[in-house]
Amino acid sequence: MAHAAPRSRVRGRTGPRTGRTGTPDVFSERTHRMARIAVPVVLGLVYGYWAAANVRYGGPITGGNVLFGFLTALVFIVLYLAVQAIAPRLKREPHAALWGAFTAASIGFLVSTTGFSVLWSMWLGLASGAGLGALLFYRYHSREDAAGRRHP
Template sequence: MTQAAPTTGMPRRGPTPDIFSPQTHLMGRLAFPVVTGLIYGYWAAANRRSGGPITGWNLLFGFVTAVVFALVLFAVLTIASRLRREVHAVMWTAFMGIAFGFLYSQSGESILRCVAMSLSVAAVTFIVMFYRFYTHEDAAGHRIR
């Protein structure tokens, strides 16, 4: 039979030390949306050309998509953390549903299938995000440490 190990006398751990400088954190906050936007733009352009040749219009479409996605992601990352947990989850749900729906629509599928798939992705995103924010924040929206 197993028993729980005694915990008396064991030292409590403090918060995890921050080993990066503020400049590194700032660079990471800016680099994440840019890199993710470039990946998203490449993916959208690849879906649109359906394995055909890469053209100038396809490159332009990919870069415009990347810039728009990066700007919207940066705005969501900046604004969403200041909102209450329900609205925070809804904001991520809308972002993920729209982003997935746009990518899926570039593959040439019917609009009904695109809407159904993006709504299903949005529903799963809402469930996951609401659970995460509900278990990691208090009612006022402050993170529980």
């Protein structure tokens, strides 16, 4: 037996033309600005630690290992911020492809530090980058109109 779907409790019209969406934004603009920097830094530090742990193969922590981890984290953060700044200016296909390429390179490098073959790290990086690129293309494609204007 079919039942009517419950109505939304949000009053007034919602949608791209009204400038309001059905979900409230609970964070302030200051929080969003801080998160645009904090997220890449935290991800970079985790990535650098992970790469350094892969290189040391369970051995003792050395100065060179710590330096490798911090340099890897620094490169990751700089590249993430560059992609974050450039990608929104692109159309949906290159936008998704840029994030996919960044993911592929990141995963490929991380796997290459484990001691597996270069071919395995390449294929794993390409598979993860292609998967994320396809997912993001669908997301961007479903949130833009034919002229390329983004909707929230």
